[in-house]
Amino acid sequence: MQKNAYFKGLTIPFLLLLPQLAITVVFFYWPATQAVWQSFLLEDAFGTSTQFVWFENYQALFADPGYLKAFINTAVFSTFVCVLSLSIALLFAVMADRQIRGAEIYKTLLIWPYAVAPAIAGVLWLFMFDPSLGMLGRGLQSLGVPWNPRLDGNHAMLLVILAATWKQISYNFLFFLAGLQAIPKSVIEAAVIDGARPMRRFWTIVFPLLSPTTFFLLVVNIVYVFFDTFGIIDAVTGGGPSGATETLVYKVFSDGKGGSDLGGSAAQSVVLLVMVIALTAIQFRFIERKVSY
């Protein structure tokens, strides 16, 4: 039985909502509004004069081939990270869900990477795959692979994809495991008796029943690759070599901070914001309908 409390007047409900509203306003609406406002302004390099330029920043942005490149980088990066981290995490979760010796240790170890800060994770992978210092980097060199993420853009992209995927697997694993454990054992047993072999059982029973979890993770992972991977990219490649790993969110930072183009950077962050809103809306609109059962 759910009991609803009713308040007379608006004072108490408003007071109760105030802390959350204050946080949202101060840390989201206010900076977002500032960004929108700033995206219409042009500031000189020394910050002494400001001019209202309407959509010039946006026009410049869409005319910039570097922006298109960052867009493509983001698409490649986010697709690989999402697909890899979701599928590897699902595989690990299916393995961990079985009755195996040492399952607890296995689960605990798999969750650890999530506790590592993005920048630290980035540095970790940077060192491992450093062509002259790193164990794996040198290993690749000695096998004759001309591995050098500092010069080769594809290598650099591969490295940030690996680091970002590694970091996200833990989180996805945790949710997939919880999702698997929520599937009643008897449903699986019924499928066993119904003659479904393990692979068929997975694709016809387990995977469809996991779809709400998968959908949730897809939304969270897209937000993750768009924004939270900044630390990894900054630590591993700094967007280089020559912009090969510069994603949209990284370009916001490098143009605004490094290039002192505050107006252009603000315009980029507005575009990014609109894109993520649109992506999430599309997911909820089209995919969620299919996942409910």
Add this chain to the structure above:
Amino acid sequence: MAQVTLSNVKKVYAGGVEAVKGVSFDIPDGGFCVLVGPSGCGKSTLLRMVAGLETITSGEVAIGSRVVNQVEPADRDIAMVFQNYALYPHMNIYDNMAYGLRNRGTPKDEIDRRVKEAARILAIEPYLERRPRQLSGGQRQRVAMGRAIVRNPQVFLFDEPLSNLDAKLRVQMRVEIKKLQRSLGVTAIYVTHDQVEAMTLSDKLVVMNAGQVEQIGLPAEVYRKPASKFVATFIGSPPMNILPGVVDGHGIVALGDTVLQAHDLRDDLPAQTPVEVGLRPEDVEIVSDDDAGSLPFDVEFVEELGATQLFHGKLAGQPFVMQAATGDVAAQEGRLWITVDPDKVHVFDPKTGARLGKD
């Protein structure tokens, strides 16, 4: 259709817990066997071993003439109905029933024919397009049975299939399960903790306790001649009264100051051997106080059940319950005089709980 044979089947879990301690019996082709016992007695484990969902530690399970210990559940030619129905929540009712046939590569028109036929038998035709969560408990139960029927298996396994239903529906479904099993002529094994289901459904009743079989027999046999105190108190509702007493000669037991004839009591027990005397609440008759051999029963309160009444009180200083048809006696508290048919007096060994009967 096939007979099912269990020979010395054991289940020992990792950690040494013995869930099933060597069980042997067989179920004839087309028989309805009910495994009944309290929770944790190993009845579900035994069923799951027949299904192939649990490994068999030792012993053999055979379906027909084939030992199935190493056979995959899918290849044992069985179907199982689970307690929580275990329907596939993301499939509609049609697909739920068709799933097992599709996995076996049955032709499409054959699947369609069998699913529609099962739906007709179970009266769930209007719901074929719905999802399980849109159905009531009773309808889901039918779908679970439909999923078993379409496969046309040799053996039906039921794992407490009615315990999630309300009381009225349970009685209705119980009758339907029995009818269905008879009309299909399929061998069935049914696990329950409900002794009413056990009595009504079975033509072979297996009473289990602590991983062992206490008694196997026809339900009426088990009721009339329980092999142990455990069976005596487990089968029958309200449960049999158990009173401490002693042997008082051939076919006679004493309860405190009063004596009772017990025709089935073994002859070789010396007088004063301590025993436990079992009397079913429904086997007691009320008489006038001057009848020979009548026992005083002090009634403390009466429960009205409609057709019958339950009298709770004390007999020979021990708690005692008797059942009488409403109208036979006025529902009143105070002293009543009762007798028991000497053929219906059960005597048990107080230490082992075994029946101290002839033969």
